[in-house]
Amino acid sequence: MKLYYAKGTISIAAVIALHEAGLDFEPVRLDFRAGEQSGAAYLAINPKGRVPTLVTDRGILTETGALLDYIADIAPQAELRPTDPYQAAKMREAMYYIASTMHVNHAHKMRGHRWADQQSSFDDMKTKSVQTMTDSATYVEHNLITGPFVTGDTLTLADPYLYVACNWLEGDGVKLAEFPKIAAFMQAMRARPSVARVIADDMI
Numbered sequence: 001m002k003l004y005y006a007k008g009t010i011s012i013a014a015v016i017a018l019h020e021a022g023l024d025f026e027p028v029r030l031d032f033r034a035g036e037q038s039g040a041a042y043l044a045i046n047p048k049g050r051v052p053t054l055v056t057d058r059g060i061l062t063e064t065g066a067l068l069d070y071i072a073d074i075a076p077q078a079e080l081r082p083t084d085p086y087q088a089a090k091m092r093e094a095m096y097y098i099a100s101t102m103h104v105n106h107a108h109k110m111r112g113h114r115w116a117d118q119q120s121s122f123d124d125m126k127t128k129s130v131q132t133m134t135d136s137a138t139y140v141e142h143n144l145i146t147g148p149f150v151t152g153d154t155l156t157l158a159d160p161y162l163y164v165a166c167n168w169l170e171g172d173g174v175k176l177a178e179f180p181k182i183a184a185f186m187q188a189m190r191a192r193p194s195v196a197r198v199i200a201d202d203m204i
């Protein structure tokens, strides 16, 4: 498998999950500053111009949540998804929240051109993103982390996803000192060899 990624982006959740699953893959780094995600070569692979993209022997997969589910399915021995239906739904509750709300809040800081054309709109979205990311941190702190991981003692697919999204908080102007559960979660994640490896590989 080949995984297209860019440093610090949500694609690193898939890298962490691949490491947790013990799966081999070839990482392919895109340079966002050079606009590689919007170049013809990459658009031919992923017409959305986003990362992650996973190239499998059966075809191309996109969307972080779909990749994470696929990784859990092809490496069942890693037990990255709870077997209990309620716990599995709690895991997905976190994943869907990150995809549909927290990631979108984050994107308003730098990607305002997706929704508007005026510089004043970009400036407004950037300012507002400090509040919306603080709202996301507040929701995560009080509702998403059972501790030390999202669903309790065992790491699931939601954890690499949340780790990357929470890694954005400080840069987005959120005062991390106000969120002790998130800080403890980040510490527990950094203690995982999978996360240590993405840090050592300068992926995040």
Ligand SMILES: N[C@@H](CCC(=O)N[C@@H](CS)C(=O)NCC(=O)O)C(=O)O
Residues within 6 Å of the ligand: 009, 010, 011, 037, 049, 050, 051, 052, 062, 063, 064, 065, 099, 111
């Ligand atoms: N819904 C997609 C969103 C992917 C996404 O927006 N990735 C960002 C990086 S965090 C990206 O590739 N941005 C490139 C761009 O906007 O040019 C997913 O979860 O995979």
